Amino acid sequence: MHATEAHAEADRLMTLCNSCRYCEGLCAVFPAMEMRRSFADADLDYLANLCHSCGACYVDCQFSPPHEFNINVPRTMALVRGASYATYAWPQALSGVFARNGLALSAAVAAGVAAFMYGFGSSPEFFTAQAGAGAFYRIMPHTVMAALFGIAFLCAIAALAVSVGRFWRGIGGAGAARGSLWQAVKDAASLRYLDGGGAGCVNVENGPPGGSQRDLRKHYHHATFYGFLLCLAATCVGTLYHFLLGREAPYPWYDLPVVLGTVGGIGLTVGPIGLLAAKARREDNLKVASQAGMDTGFLVMLLVTAVTGLMLLALRATAAMHALLALHLGVVFALFVTMPYGKFVHGLYRFAALVRYAQERRH
Numbered sequence: 001m002h003a004t005e006a007h008a009e010a011d012r013l014m015t016l017c018n019s020c021r022y023c024e025g026l027c028a029v030f031p032a033m034e035m036r037r038s039f040a041d042a043d044l045d046y047l048a049n050l051c052h053s054c055g056a057c058y059v060d061c062q063f064s065p066p067h068e069f070n071i072n073v074p075r076t077m078a079l080v081r082g083a084s085y086a087t088y089a090w091p092q093a094l095s096g097v098f099a100r101n102g103l104a105l106s107a108a109v110a111a112g113v114a115a116f117m118y119g120f121g122s123s124p125e126f127f128t129a130q131a132g133a134g135a136f137y138r139i140m141p142h143t144v145m146a147a148l149f150g151i152a153f154l155c156a157i158a159a160l161a162v163s164v165g166r167f168w169r170g171i172g173g174a175g176a177a178r179g180s181l182w183q184a185v186k187d188a189a190s191l192r193y194l195d196g197g198g199a200g201c202v203n204v205e206n207g208p209p210g211g212s213q214r215d216l217r218k219h220y221h222h223a224t225f226y227g228f229l230l231c232l233a234a235t236c237v238g239t240l241y242h243f244l245l246g247r248e249a250p251y252p253w254y255d256l257p258v259v260l261g262t263v264g265g266i267g268l269t270v271g272p273i274g275l276l277a278a279k280a281r282r283e284d285n286l287k288v289a290s291q292a293g294m295d296t297g298f299l300v301m302l303l304v305t306a307v308t309g310l311m312l313l314a315l316r317a318t319a320a321m322h323a324l325l326a327l328h329l330g331v332v333f334a335l336f337v338t339m340p341y342g343k344f345v346h347g348l349y350r351f352a353a354l355v356r357y358a359q360e361r362r363h
Contacts, residue, residue: 003041003087006079010044013073016063023057026197028187028357029077030057035360045087046171048080049346049353054217055203055286056196065285078288085345088170090162094341109337110301114330131317134248139322142242149329152336159340164348173356180358187354188347194218203281220274224302225347227267231309234261250316261309268306272299298343305331 002008014033017023024030028050036043055074063069089095130138137145187193194201194217201217238257241247251258276299308328315324339345 002044004080004083006076006083007041007044010048010076010080011039013071013076014039014044014047016069016071017073020063022062023060023073026056026060027052027054027193028354029073032357032360042170042172044080045084045167046353046356048077048084049167049171049349050193050357051077051081052191052194052350053078053286054194054196054201055283056199056201058283058286059202072285074286075288078286078291081346081349082288082291082294084167084349085341085343088163088167088349089341089345090159090166107334110304110327110330110334112330113333114326116330129317129319130321133250135316135321136249136325139325142248145329149333149336152333156336156339160345160348163340163345164352167349168352168356171353171356173352174359177359177362180355180362183358184351184354187358188351191218191221194221201278202283202286203278216274217278220271220278222271223267224271224275224299227264227269227271227306228302230260230264231268231306232264234258234264253313258313262313265306265310265313268302269310272303272306275299276303294343297338301331301335301338305335 002011014036017030018033018037021030021034024034029047032047032050039047051074053074057073058064058075061071061073063071065072086095196202203217234257237260238249238251241251241257242249249257253259253262276296279295279299305328308324308331312321312324312328315321
């Protein structure tokens, strides 16, 4: 017996695919599948998080719809993958909260925090142009800001750490050897398995093999991933500036936190826009309507975080700074509190699955 209908369907598909093995060169899912003769729920969670949903196996398979075998591995794996986010989430009571209404709930949290930030105090200087070091903290003291967002961030990190640990143990992971970790880092950093065996991701534009290969989903993923890392690096450098060097934000445009944040913000603008467009062009049979809210909500939150951050950078010396700072920090806070229960976890689970796959290959 399986926990969900999606797991039961994935078991059926993997059993059939294991007897065919035509798609073994497309990605990591099928070689990992071939190491098994039966598929428990944990095995299917592992395989589903190895899947990068490129869609190549769907167009390559001779038994995909409308064939009576109805082999649709990408869509089924997406359903199992979505269920795994709720299964391993911590605290369990919050699992699935953002699955359908991710964008609406994130927007509500962002609006509430932004309103709190905007109404913090009533000094006239809040509504006049502020410049120079410490201008942001005339709106809200640094200690209050750091405490508010520090607590939210630490809670998110704790929830993510527990969730990933549960997933790792669930899929049978053990202590990772250095070689396995390094292989997983290289595979994740290059998005090795998002190229469909070389043909690229499948959408309405490029269609079946032999069509025009214009899909840029892999590049949009790169822009989003590295844009996020650069923004995180900008925040970390700014924190070191404040506590170690005694330098207060905002910083000059040429300073390291601003440069990192600007380049990262551009990546976080281009990447999510591209991914949202690619999602709209996705082959209908590969779409999962039940996960649209979670997927779209995460991408929109990343996009709004980047756009409000860039606007704050451009207009920080004007009277608009107060409102933009409140809006940007509200969105960042919402992103923090929703990370452990939304699409953000897919990157962490996928990396854990890649480590597990590297282990299996080494053995």
